[in-house]
Amino acid sequence: MDRALPTILFVDDEKGVLDGLRRSLYGQRNEWNMRFALGGLEALAILEAEAIDVVVTDMRMPGIDGAALLDRVRTLQPETARIVLSGFSEREAIFRTVGPAHQYYVKPCQPQVLVEAIRRALSVRRTLRSPALLALVAGATSIPALPRALTALFAELQSPNGSASEVARIISSDVGLTVNLLKLTNSGFFYIPSAITDVLQAVKMLGFEMLRALTVMAGIFEAFRCCGIDCDVLRQLEQRSLQIGALARKIAEANGLGQAALDQTQCAGMLAHVGSLLLFSNWPDVMAEVRRGLDRSGGGIIAAERDALGATHAELGGVLSYSPLVGQNSGKFKLLSGPADRFG
Known part of the structure; x- marks a missing residue:
């Protein structure tokens, strides 16, 4: 893994979704380091072990869902950008993710839309170099x-x-x-x-x-x-x-x-x-x-x-x-x- 590149963590409880993201974002392999976590617990283990620049997570997952995961991200790595990518859009989801999520994208989402969202998130880190301001x-x-x-x-x-x-x-x-x-x-x-x-x-x-x-x-x-x-x-x-x-x-x-x-x-x-x-x-x-x-x-x-x-x-x-x-x-x-x- 190239430590000079930003690291993006993708989280979903379906392996097929993660495999699809790997394929559709293959063109960004020289732009970002990409980590893939099968569910919230695996994502938390990664977040506790290494610095992550952007988290992209599904909402409805067993155990630790997207809202709970992003709440933990706010504590563990407050400067990390937090994006929900989910097909779950009931009113409860709005109430639970309107705070911890920075952006909310609905599945299916075109790969280029997601790429641009991540690039915008990373642009903040380039503009604000102070960790405290980023947080x-x-x-x-x-x-x-x-x-x-x-x-x-x-x-x-x-x-x-x-x-x-x-x-x-x-x-x-x-x-x-x-x-x-x-x-x-x-x-x-x-x-x-x-x-x-x-x-x-x-x-x-x-x-x-x-x-x-x-x-x-x-x-x-x-x-x-x-x-x-x-x-x-x-x-x-x-x-x-x-x-x-x-x-x-x-x-x-x-x-x-x-x-x-x-x-x-x-x-x-x-x-x-x-x-x-x-x-x-x-x-x-x-x-x-x-x-x-x-x-x-x-x-x-x-x-x-x-x-x-x-x-x-x-x-x-x-x-x-x-x-x-x-x-x-x-x-x-x-x-x-x-x-x-x-x-x-």
Whole structure:
């Protein structure tokens, strides 16, 4: 095995499926090291013995199923990208894998689709060389929302007079809620043929019942815990992000772009500070020190973040928006809490 190459672990309880993957991915033998595990127990033995860059697992397996396996991967190797490749798509599967899985692909999956998904996952490792940053991005389950937005969303979802337009308005007012909704809607769970970038369309696509269930049972939305975090800074970031999104849309309108491009442009602008929100939610002490350093010496946030973290909030945001995080329609975003020690 070439130690210079990344290692991909494929897990399934059917030998025929693993043999099929060996054959269909033979062309990647000089691009990756490939390991094949017959079931979750064999996969865990491999994970405990060697470093794995990407895990691709079936969902329904005896003993240790895909969701349980990926939960263990998060603990054993938090920087590892986690992909589900399964024909099992019942509602229970969504609830159990929406957290631990970065991406969900439905069998049968074209080999090139899987190859590109793995390549996107590996691109994150090339962009973020710090193990702590890799663990942060690969580990993050969500971008937290501001508490007031989450409270308003819960109230509207539970209201007998709740409306899709009001739910969409509440979600659109908060970057964390927007990221998590679009991430989920564009995942392979829902068989949607094209990427969704409009919040109202996403709400209508999922429906109230599914949103309620996902919010309560799967916990796709969570609130910032303001302990140790300057919530005024978070509110400023949220407001700035909304302003960037609105301005980006106006520029697109002025250039005569179509409706789909307008939605995508506004969405991209709104996510300008998603990397900052990830950093504040997971490493508040480090970000507070970065801000104190800027107050003492001046300078720009980009240089200060690069010195302290080895990467900037813009680079983290780009990785999140393109990374292995969820999605069959496109590379999407999805996140978890990583170690808060110093990043080297």
